[in-house]
Amino acid sequence: MERAAIHYKSLISRAAWRASISPLRRFIYLGALERGLTMNTPIIDVASLPGLETAQGLFGSLAQATSGYGDEVVAIMVYVYDVLPPEAAI
């Protein structure tokens, strides 16, 4: 399994797809899937499940812990500008 499959991009496209489908289709497709999976199955609260003993902090989580110049961890955010005025996009 490629990590790409659970990468941000696929997450975002999945979330966008879920938000875009109509309530009727959501009921027919996802509803059936969800009902089929959760019927008679106990629900486990994820928050109650333990983490790994060897768990590490997320990437960049130590950067703010130290004072001074934050140059140890490189996390450069890419800003995507929407340069087309809304009218032009329609």
Added chain:
Amino acid sequence: MHVHPAIAALRGTTASQRRAVAANKAAMEQAHKAWLDRADICRVREELSRYGSGAELEACEALRSLTHDHARAVAFVEALIGPTLGVLKTHPLGETPYRFKVSQGLATVQVLDASGATLSLLAYEPLEDAQAPQSALFSDRDINDIVVSGSAHGVVHTLGEAGAMSSRPMHLAPGDCLATKARIGVRRILRVERTLLLLQLAREPQRPRPVREIALGTGVELRTASGDKSASQAVMALSVLGALKDYGALNVMHAAALNRDEDPDVRWEAVRQTLGLGAMRGLEALDTLARREDDPLSAPALALRDQLLATQPDLRALWKESA
């Protein structure tokens, strides 16, 4: 509120906005492309890619001299900044085509990027309330810095074989070079006298090992954090998919949990989210992991499987039924 005249002139007219954006972009791209196509820059790009893929710096002559020869470093920076500033003079609303980050006292511009190696410009400004750090972060990055201009005081920390840390104060002036080895070395800028401009060559492996925070006085490891950005993104992606109740992602999560090549934190988050979305699928994954004796997740999976079966009678009944 002050509005720049160039922006005020564009208000309300979408056609001129579009033209202005296109003109800014074209002018900046043209200057950038002319710089990228220079013969000396082409060579640096090619060597950067080789260096990123694991070549020794000694085998990359142009790159080595860029980070060890002050005159070359200055010429490189001038050739980069000159044309960019030229475009900004005629197109003040133009956007520079480089990745950048500005934080307290430090501005970073990533100039080139190839195969995990980057060439960046770092500008350190004097900070009034800079406090002496109590710990140092050791990350999985090889770094070669050369001081282009300015001066500052700093310190280099090195981890010895037995894990003991040695510290050496330093004063940086134009032309000084610093080579910092991944995982065992870190250099810190403590007090800037005059704005310090560094040209920095850095290299990270494809899957960087964790970042360690080590206390300066005692040498004790305080904390670790993932050095692998894509792994942390995957952990967050999994928890968001779980919170969205995205049942369609169950197969991907289940496979990620069992994938030995995946980062352990990613796998365990996949286990947790699979359990949250479909208790039986999650239990299946736990059972598979628990039976793999050579898998590092075997022990925690066994413990969690037994805990869930012991504390949730409904689940135990279903599990027995399916067995």
